[in-house]
Amino acid sequence: MLFRVIVSSQDIRRVTLDSVPESVKELCVTLRTILGLQGNFLLQFEDPDFGNELCNLTDIKDLPSDRVTLKVLFTASDSVSDLALQTTSLSAPTAASSVEWPDPFFIPDFSHDVELQLSAANDAYARNGTVMVISKSVKSEILDKLADVISKITPYPSKDQYESVAKALVAKHPCLREPVSAKEWYYWVFSLKFKMGNYRQRLMAAGCPEVIVNKRKRGQTIIKAIKKSKKGEIHYLPNPPEGQSAVTSEENRTTMLLEVQKSDPDLQLLDKLMALTFSQRRKEIIGDEPLISVVMDRWPGLFNQRQISAEFNRIVTTDLLQSFLDGLDAFVPSLLELYKAAVSSSRRLSLTSVMQCLNKEDTNQNRRTAALLGLPLFFSEDTSGIIKMCDVHGETLDALMKGMHVGLLIGHEGVLQDAFPLEIFNVAVVVEETIVLHNLRDVPTAFAMLMGTIYCLNLEYPGNMKYSFEFLQKVVMKIKPDQCSARIHGLRNKLLRYPL
The missing domain is CATH 3.10.20.90 (Phosphatidylinositol 3-kinase Catalytic Subunit; Chain A, domain 1)
Incomplete structure (x- = not known):
């Protein structure tokens, strides 16, 4: 059915x-x-x-x-806005990073006495434009209630999110405006920021996992801690499913280990076990920041295309491969035209060899590959330690992977005379000088799996290709598209206006 x-x-x-x-x-x-x-x-x-x-x-x-x-x-027992509750799953009243930000933001009802005072003040504002003289108790009630609602969505609101709350507050209660300010709601932005700082202390004392992780001192971990959900994760550090304990989660992990070792594992059972252990896995990966070898030993079921896609879906609630390829196809024609214009004007001669590959064999797959491999060249980024071509009968893998923190190995046979192989033997995803995924059929699929691996293992984007990865996330996959850097925003606008 x-x-x-x-x-x-x-x-x-x-x-x-x-x-x-x-x-x-x-x-x-x-x-x-x-x-x-x-x-x-x-x-x-x-x-x-x-x-x-x-x-x-x-x-x-x-x-x-x-x-x-x-x-x-x-x-849910508490009243977050209906819009927010319908956007995605809410694991528990104290869960963080599990509800998408509502637009517009829902302002909850305050206590009965505060609502009465606000109602009278709103009537006075409607009659003669008189704003309310806010007492300390009323202000504290408003900020406490708003902080409680915000924390159910995220303990770390962005600047735009703070502003959306302040705008919604004065829109519902115009008596709370600040007439002397150009932005009559901006006073509340600063108040909310201070209140959320204090509220996070309470969340940490109550055991909120995401806040506890982000309060670690830098000296407590070998690797620099990655603070907060930065790449549009919805379920960044979720609470366990209802009724799931640490003991049952570990039992499910053990069952998964046994199933993975079978020559013909039950894929549906693995899907179920991976979903049930999602919270434990994220807690280990984000909280402990283990080496990739440790993650592969404890969670071997994660490292295949099916499970990377499923895990990405759990984290971002987006289909990994479909969103990547559909988004890429929408921009391939404009990107290639942009590359041609850059080559003809001698602004990006490094793109010449990429475009020459298409002259030899102009297929849809090669156009996708050219668009992806040409992107860092267009941004003048160094890909030498991130994307490597390798002859499957040539240099040893250990030598090729040396120094690779995260990236792709694109395998081909024979000497490579073009920017990229027209016949690809195998593509592998590498993390910490270790192959975590291999036998990927083409470069576009491998790029999608690389993005998925970065999310699943909570990795930072490689610094030498930060603009390329930002473009793939925010423009191609449309994850947090409204928070682009100026450079990516300019390129996106140029592509949308580019004649095809």
């Missing part, structure tokens, strides 16, 4: 089940496992008897046959 499952407006999944579950509860458990959903939720379905309007699913027999569209509605 085929299901179209709407988790959020940005996250719509296709799920195929061999048979219809016997009950709604069993269907919820199945979807929770396959999609990696966390927290409590109910299901709605498009009812053909009512023009495909949504109805709550209470009896499995009400489902249409063959194809069904379901909508997941997350429930």
